[in-house]
Amino acid sequence: MGTRPKELADLLASVARQDVPAKVVLIGNATPLTDVIVGDDVLKIPLAENLGCPGGRNVGLRALCEAGEVDVVVELDDDGLLIADDVFRRVGQLFAGEAKLGIVGFRVADEHGHTERRWIPRLRADDPMRGGPVTAFLGGGHALSVPMLGQTGLWPAEFFFGHEESDLAWRCLDAGWKISYEPELVLRHPRTSPARHATHYRYTARNRVWLARRRLPWPLVPVYLGVWMLLTVVRTRSPGGLRAWFGGFREGMRTPCGPRKAMKWRTVWRMTRLGRPPIL
Known part of the structure; x- marks a missing residue:
């Protein structure tokens, strides 16, 4: 939305450092993105109106998926940061190793490495490092199987903000796919309250x-x-x-x-x- 220029620049730099190249799509929710300087390998899609989190993500997903050349999509919030350079490679290995893996959830941690309880997709959330099959994932950093999306459909755009992850997660599980929480895949994210909106x-x-x-x-x-x-x-x-x-x-x-x-x-x-x- 054009409100976090430094954070966005840092995020794009962390994406560029990944040891596996990726097609990158940047969605401007009601912002022209004219002030965002990116390389030729980044596709900028400015939207005239704010479609919300799920609506904006759907625009990016269609741009990537309809070409038929993408098997996995990683979605990242503009105030997140990839602190390791092998995230995309490890994500690819996870999906290649399990045919029915639909969603991989990253561990979200603040600048001190602390993971808040509400960021852990389990009811018994005492250990943020315990990975494995779960029923939910965080929207800030995750990876989606394109074949799964072809079966379940995309994000519920009408939700605009809030619980769109649950709707997609429940459809994923109902269609027989798996959701995995992978705590070694880290997205650094500032500690904020959703009530700020x-x-x-x-x-x-x-x-x-x-x-x-x-x-x-x-x-x-x-x-x-x-x-x-x-x-x-x-x-x-x-x-x-x-x-x-x-x-x-x-x-x-x-x-x-x-x-x-x-x-x-x-x-x-x-x-x-x-x-x-x-x-x-």
Whole structure:
């Protein structure tokens, strides 16, 4: 969005240092990208309007995938940084070694190497270095299988911001693909709060309702939403934040959520065995 020029320059430099070359697409969400100096190998796509995180990513995915020459796509936030030079090579090796690997999640750590609890895609998040199969991933740094995307579809653009990773993760698992958390693949990212965004509470609630309506078997919808309503009331200290959250919850109940395709019950059981049933 043109608001982090130094961070973006550092990120692009870390991408250029990778020991495996990659096609690079830079999406400008409502920014012309005229001030961003890149090499000829970087495709810049400026968008006239802000399509949000998932909508902007979809533009980049289509640019890479429709050419038919890409098997794996790595997506990185503009305030992230690859601190190792072999990330792309190791990602390629992971996907080459397992045909049904759909998503690889990176470990996110701040400038001191600390990984916040909410950045670990597990319920029992005491050890950020414990990798393996999971049911979720972080949007800031991850890799996606193009064949998986061909089966599941792209990001839910209507979400704009928040829970788009859960929607894609649930579709990935329901289609029989695997999500792996790889803590050795590190994306350095500043320690921030998602509540810094003015629309955080509204979008969080609205999109959580949409997610449930789109992806959960009907008996689990009230359970999932009830659990998260209780957790939100307990955790949220801001009265204004709670008002915005419940406003977003009502919006999610009243507005179209997109096409519904609920996950199979065997996917519910698979997620439960992986340690995170789709009610938490």
